[in-house]
Amino acid sequence: MERLKSSLVDVRLRMVVLFLLWTLPVLCYIVIGLIAIYQTGWMKWVLISLPIAWTSAWIIRRMWPAAKLSQTGHTVPLTAPDFWTPIDASAIELVEQFRSEVDDVNSKTITDGWRFIEDAKVLAQRLANHYHADTGGNLVHQLTLVEMLAVIHLATEDLETWVLSNVPGGNIATMGQLKQVPGVVNKIELAQKIIYFGSAVLNPAKLAAYPLWRKSGQVVVELQDELVRRFYQRYLRQVGYYLIEMYSGRLKAGSQQYRQRFAEMATAVHAARGDARPLELLQDLETTIAVMGQVKAGKSSLINALTGDATAKTSVLPETQNVARYQFRLPDSDNNLILLDTPGYSEADVTRKQRSEIRTAVEKADIVLLVMAANSPARDADVKMLKTLSDYYQTKRQLRPPTIIGVLTHIDLLRPVREWQPPYDWRNPHELKEESMAAAVAYCQELFGSTVSDYACVYTGDVHPLENQVVDEVVGTLLAHLQQGKSAAVLKAFYKQLSEKRVSELTKQVIGLLKSALS
Numbered sequence: 001m002e003r004l005k006s007s008l009v010d011v012r013l014r015m016v017v018l019f020l021l022w023t024l025p026v027l028c029y030i031v032i033g034l035i036a037i038y039q040t041g042w043m044k045w046v047l048i049s050l051p052i053a054w055t056s057a058w059i060i061r062r063m064w065p066a067a068k069l070s071q072t073g074h075t076v077p078l079t080a081p082d083f084w085t086p087i088d089a090s091a092i093e094l095v096e097q098f099r100s101e102v103d104d105v106n107s108k109t110i111t112d113g114w115r116f117i118e119d120a121k122v123l124a125q126r127l128a129n130h131y132h133a134d135t136g137g138n139l140v141h142q143l144t145l146v147e148m149l150a151v152i153h154l155a156t157e158d159l160e161t162w163v164l165s166n167v168p169g170g171n172i173a174t175m176g177q178l179k180q181v182p183g184v185v186n187k188i189e190l191a192q193k194i195i196y197f198g199s200a201v202l203n204p205a206k207l208a209a210y211p212l213w214r215k216s217g218q219v220v221v222e223l224q225d226e227l228v229r230r231f232y233q234r235y236l237r238q239v240g241y242y243l244i245e246m247y248s249g250r251l252k253a254g255s256q257q258y259r260q261r262f263a264e265m266a267t268a269v270h271a272a273r274g275d276a277r278p279l280e281l282l283q284d285l286e287t288t289i290a291v292m293g294q295v296k297a298g299k300s301s302l303i304n305a306l307t308g309d310a311t312a313k314t315s316v317l318p319e320t321q322n323v324a325r326y327q328f329r330l331p332d333s334d335n336n337l338i339l340l341d342t343p344g345y346s347e348a349d350v351t352r353k354q355r356s357e358i359r360t361a362v363e364k365a366d367i368v369l370l371v372m373a374a375n376s377p378a379r380d381a382d383v384k385m386l387k388t389l390s391d392y393y394q395t396k397r398q399l400r401p402p403t404i405i406g407v408l409t410h411i412d413l414l415r416p417v418r419e420w421q422p423p424y425d426w427r428n429p430h431e432l433k434e435e436s437m438a439a440a441v442a443y444c445q446e447l448f449g450s451t452v453s454d455y456a457c458v459y460t461g462d463v464h465p466l467e468n469q470v471v472d473e474v475v476g477t478l479l480a481h482l483q484q485g486k487s488a489a490v491l492k493a494f495y496k497q498l499s500e501k502r503v504s505e506l507t508k509q510v511i512g513l514l515k516s517a518l519s
Contacts, residue, residue, distance in 0.1 A: 095237070
């Protein structure tokens with residue numbers, strides 16, 4: 001990120017330096033005046049400044065070349081908001097690749113409106129193949145009219161905001177005036193030549209510097225082209241962003257509802273770096289944490305340690321009989337979470353119905369705590385359960401899979417068993433017990449890979465009382481991944497609301513059509 005910021009500053013600084021070097025002599029003429037300069041005897045020094053400034057501009061132009069269209073785009077790359085799914089994040093590479101391959105554009109070719117349409121179509125086709133490879137290449141097979149119009153509206157609205165903020169006179173100049181810009185530039189160039197040769201009457205030696213002046217004059221053209229490139233890359237970036245949103249299904253309700261839900265979400269998520277409170281402002285949102293694990297892995301002890309005596313069981317999860325729901329409040333926070341206690345599983349001791357209930361709970365979860373006994377290497381049942389969860393989200397690619405956190409319990413039974421002198425820092429092991437804990441985590445990492453995002457090692461027994469150990473380790477890890485959990489919850493709530501409103505929206509549309517026909 002620091003590299004990207006540095007690149008962006010570099011591009012802007014180059015434009016400012018070259019612009020100042022080119023216009024400084026002209027500004028001197030305007031402010032001081034040719035007559036005043038001549039009368040004061042400063043003409044010689046001003047005339048000397050011209051070749052010095054223009055020579056500097058020409059040298060910098062050669063040593064500091066202008067970025068091509070593809071290079072310009074990489075100063076502000078497309079980035080994934082927290083609520084994007086894995087398939088959305090992987091689509092960014094397609095957008096960035098297209099931005100690096102697209103033909104260059106300048107102040108003359110930017111006026112070709114078909115260029116905008118054709119490039120958008122090519123990018124849309126690439127993303128369509130990414131999301132719907134099984135549709136036979138039909139670009140609009142999976143799309144609605146509202147979705148396509150929403151892409152146009154949202155991208156255009158963003159570009160309008162960018163032009164108002166970055167293009168001087170963008171809200172004043174008419175299209176007719178913009179078409180005259182090339183002619184105006186030619187007239188300005190002609191005027192510059194007249195001034196140059198006029199001043200050469202007083203100093204004929206300037207005629208020898210004319211070729212240098214002409215070469216340095218290309219700086220103005222390059223500055224214009226760089227601004228055009230930045231505008232066009234901004235266009236491709238925004239179109240790519242909203243095409244990803246379209247293919248993910250988040251524009252089905254139109255641009256207005258999308259702005260209301262996801263603009264608020266993006267603002268809240270990015271404002272909440274290290275602080276979960278701004279996320280509480282989101283409406284109709286519950287973050288659900290499912291606690292799953294094998295029989296006797298220590299799930300019940302972990303839940304008791306998290307909830308304490310102040311929080312009681314509230315209900316049973318709908319569609320299940322054995323999944324208990326708890327309201328869980330993070331320490332020193334008003335942020336309420338839903339905690340689901342699922343039945344323990346194993347290779348043989350769990351019925352098909354219980355296994356189905358576990359899967360139902362985990363599918364509704366935004367964060368999963370996978371509880372495992374640190375002293376037991378038996379992980380086949382855990383691998384199968386995670387595979388089932390992964391397969392489900394492969395069929396629900398519009399949803400963000402829950403963040404999975406591995407919680408290793410029974411750490412007191414790791415070697416050396418008789419040693420118990422907490423606290424232990426297993427992330428930076430120095431003692432034998434810490435090394436055993438780190439080895440247990442490494443074993444899980446080898447089995448699960450990137451499926452499990454983070455790990456915590458805790459003791460939940462009552463033989464060795466240890467206050468706040470579970471809270472410090474597990475809650476701290478939960479807080480680190482709470483933003484991703486909130487993002488997953490937003491997507492689930494959005495699609496649930498969208499599904500519930502389809503019938504009512506269709507009814508309103510039919511009634512509106514009948515009213516229009518009868519009026």
